[in-house]
Amino acid sequence: IAGITQAPTSQILAAGRRMTLRCTQDMRHNAMYWYRQDLGLGLRLIHYSNTAGTTGKGEVPDGYSVSRANTDDFPLTLASAVPSQTSVYFCASSESAGEAQLFFGEGSRLTVL
């Protein structure tokens, strides 16, 4: 089934540890995004990539890094996790940046202790 896949779906992590959230899409979409969703705050953009080989910073990029080596994969790395990074993380993709509708992965629930 075509779509967007995230892993892991849930993770508990000790503060200071490094963590990579994986995201893969098979729709050949050009644009990909990482959001975090916290209660009462809505979706906040962490990083984005308009096309393979390029990335950009969103609203809340500090403490996170991304790479876009190819069209399909867009991993998000927390170099040294902190409790404030406890959140639900959604990866999304769209045919092109900005105007096209987003397709979301099922989310990754991360708890940093």
Next chain:
Amino acid sequence: GQNIDQPTEMTATEGAIVQINCTYQTSGFNGLFWYQQHAGEAPTFLSYNVLDGLEEKGRFSSFLSRSKGYSYLLLKELQMKDSASYLCAVVDSNYQLIWGAGTKLIIKP
């Protein structure tokens, strides 16, 4: 700054009609999206408006007034499965999506 306002929570009765409002103040406008998000799940696309007027899609309709910075999502013949959060998002002049915090809709029998 850029801002999207939606009511935090609304309650409606099964079979009734509900209107969820969204007002926005953004740097430019290149379209407005509505997404539905059930608890514990990912958001899914409902509608996209870029021109003024009403777009109807089955039980759901979305309206846009660019001059007023205003949109609403109208849900008719409410069903229990419509209990979810509804997210409004605006595409700004830089083609970035600005998200509202979402409206949690509770449907009562």
